[in-house]
Amino acid sequence: MSKKFDVVVIGGGPGGYIAAIRAAQLGFNTACIDEWKNAAGGPAPGGTCTNVGCIPSKALLQSSEHYDHATHHFADHGISAKDVKMDVAKMVARKDGVVKQNNDGILYLLKKNKVSFFHGRGSFVAAKDGLYEIKVAGAAEEVIAAKHVIVATGSNPRALPGAAFDEENILSNDGALRLGAVPKKLGVIGSGVIGLEMGSVWRRLGAEVVILEALPAFLGAADEGVAKEALKVFTKQGLKIELGVKISDVKSGKKGVTVAYANAKGEAQELAVDKLIVSIGRVANTIGLNPDAVGLKLDERGAIVVDGDCKTNLSNVWAVGDVVRGPMLAHKAEEEGVAVAERIAGQHGHVNFNTIPYVIYTSPEIAWVGRTEQQLKADGVAYKAGQFPFLANGRARALGDTTGFVKILADAKTDEILGVHIIGPQASELIAEAVMAIEFRASAEDIARICHAHPSLSESTKEAALAVDKRTLNF
Numbered sequence: 001m002s003k004k005f006d007v008v009v010i011g012g013g014p015g016g017y018i019a020a021i022r023a024a025q026l027g028f029n030t031a032c033i034d035e036w037k038n039a040a041g042g043p044a045p046g047g048t049c050t051n052v053g054c055i056p057s058k059a060l061l062q063s064s065e066h067y068d069h070a071t072h073h074f075a076d077h078g079i080s081a082k083d084v085k086m087d088v089a090k091m092v093a094r095k096d097g098v099v100k101q102n103n104d105g106i107l108y109l110l111k112k113n114k115v116s117f118f119h120g121r122g123s124f125v126a127a128k129d130g131l132y133e134i135k136v137a138g139a140a141e142e143v144i145a146a147k148h149v150i151v152a153t154g155s156n157p158r159a160l161p162g163a164a165f166d167e168e169n170i171l172s173n174d175g176a177l178r179l180g181a182v183p184k185k186l187g188v189i190g191s192g193v194i195g196l197e198m199g200s201v202w203r204r205l206g207a208e209v210v211i212l213e214a215l216p217a218f219l220g221a222a223d224e225g226v227a228k229e230a231l232k233v234f235t236k237q238g239l240k241i242e243l244g245v246k247i248s249d250v251k252s253g254k255k256g257v258t259v260a261y262a263n264a265k266g267e268a269q270e271l272a273v274d275k276l277i278v279s280i281g282r283v284a285n286t287i288g289l290n291p292d293a294v295g296l297k298l299d300e301r302g303a304i305v306v307d308g309d310c311k312t313n314l315s316n317v318w319a320v321g322d323v324v325r326g327p328m329l330a331h332k333a334e335e336e337g338v339a340v341a342e343r344i345a346g347q348h349g350h351v352n353f354n355t356i357p358y359v360i361y362t363s364p365e366i367a368w369v370g371r372t373e374q375q376l377k378a379d380g381v382a383y384k385a386g387q388f389p390f391l392a393n394g395r396a397r398a399l400g401d402t403t404g405f406v407k408i409l410a411d412a413k414t415d416e417i418l419g420v421h422i423i424g425p426q427a428s429e430l431i432a433e434a435v436m437a438i439e440f441r442a443s444a445e446d447i448a449r450i451c452h453a454h455p456s457l458s459e460s461t462k463e464a465a466l467a468v469d470k471r472t473l474n475f
């Protein structure tokens with residue numbers, strides 16, 4: 001007789017483990033299956049986000065930023081630090097320690113919430129008598145049964161055709177986060193989020209970084225004003241970004257990697273680098289899930305087909321996070337996980353796709369929520385724009401970090417905030433106020449009338465709201 005659960009979650013990333021905790025909170029007998037292994041072969045729940053994504057990348061971004069400050073910015077504050085040295089092995093070990101703290105934290109949370117954790121690969125076996133049979137293949141093999149299944153199997157990096165990841169020379173996010181030394185010359189294919197974040201880490205540590213991007217426009221998803229400012233700042237920092245390229249060949253050998261490509265003018269070029277990061281997007285992961293055993297429908301790109309409520313084509317089978325449509329973001333996966341658990345409980349779980357914040361953890365950081373100026377123009381929406389530069393913000397001056405601005409877009413008639421776009425210090429934290437404002441359908445005037453602490457970077461948000469009505473006080 002196999003163990004029976006009300007809810008079985010396959011995948012223990014942010015989508016899966018959060019769904020499992022919420023399901024358990026709602027009184028369901030819940031299991032979570034995750035196959036990620038740590039270096040010792042033990043469980044390492046948390047998925048891409050914890051192991052090779054959000055958390056380790058931010059740990060290395062922080063370490064490399066400290067180094068950058070010590071070597072370039074301390075002097076401005078009257079601090080001289082001679083012989084500043086970096087120890088890449090220690091930085092990477094610290095990052096691994098941060099990852100482990102998070103893995104252990106998730107195991108603790110699952111236990112605390114009485115979620116049964118299975119370490120191994122979960123795959124569908126059959127649907128029988130209103131239950132789904134799921135095989136768990138780990139150190140041992142067993143079959144468990146579930147009334148409801150939540151699939152949260154995440155995504156994998158997309159490889160360039162003909163240039164498989166070897167994690168030695170041709171690196172995915174995984175290899176890019178555990179280089180043993182700073183490469184002299186680093187190539188990056190794709191100027192998306194990973195390319196910019198990982199490119200920034202290794203540039204700050206001394207690598208010469210060249211980023212090759214297929215699209216003619218830089219950061220097309222961001223507001224054009226922000227993208228323009230970002231390109232200017234990143235280029236000044238030393239990132240070489242070439243747009244509109246077409247990669248034709250990648251060769252990896254003992255001496256490194258050679259990339260043959262055509263530039264925007266169609267001229268043949270060759271780039272020789274020590275290491276190459278390929279960050280051209282990710283693909284939904286259903287490897288080993290055996291969806292055919294139960295007839296679970298996938299789309300042409302391999303993602304699980306779901307409706308707006310994360311329901312699949314099978315009754316009581318749900319899917320959340322990177323394995324379904326929508327932005328591949330940890331907080332989106334978490335929100336979907338919570339909403340699905342609540343829907344299973346008969347509640348009205350809800351995810352507002354219009355208020356999902358986007359953040360790029362470069363320096364300056366970039367963050368936005370809602371619609372961009374170019375989207376509003378394309379949609380024919382009449383809007384007002386207000387912008388405030390950090391250059392005019394006292395706290396930013398005190399920090400010595402005055403790059404960028406806050407920009408607020410509001411409906412021309414109703415003043416409702418439609419989009420907020422920030423490039424500058426702590427943009428990742430500042431965006432929370434904007435998310436709340438849009439969620440509560442606030443007007444620009446609402447933010448303008450709220451008392452913001454002085455001196456704080458958030459005063460720039462208030463000033464941008466005042467700028468919507470052309471009445472900034474400090475600019």
Ligand code: FAD
Pocket residue numbers: 010011012013014015016033034035036045046047048049050052053054055057120121122123152153154155173194285287288289320321322323327328329330331332333361
């Ligand atoms: P995942 O986190 O991929 O988790 C899926 C889990 O399921 C994995 O543990 C996997 O081993 C397991 N699994 C898969 N198949 C099976 C199976 N058959 N049986 C058992 N287990 C299985 N997002 C942000 O919001 N902010 C960031 O700063 C950010 N930074 C990132 C940096 C990098 C370098 C990368 C690569 C991604 C980053 N992301 C970030 C994206 C974020 O990591 C993903 O959106 C998020 O992890 C998706 O969560 P998920 O639960 O859907 O899938």
Ligand code: NAI
Pocket residue numbers: 160189190191192193194195197212213214215247278279280281282327328329358359360361
């Ligand atoms: P991405 O979608 O952000 O960027 C990929 C880039 O590669 C695009 O600009 C695309 O035009 C370009 N590209 C595609 N094919 C190419 C080719 N053949 N040659 C040259 N350029 C090409 O994907 P990325 O950076 O790989 O990240 C994957 C996912 O991880 C993203 O969806 C993102 O949401 C998530 N992520 C989120 C982070 C955050 O929230 N801070 C940080 C890192 C990743």
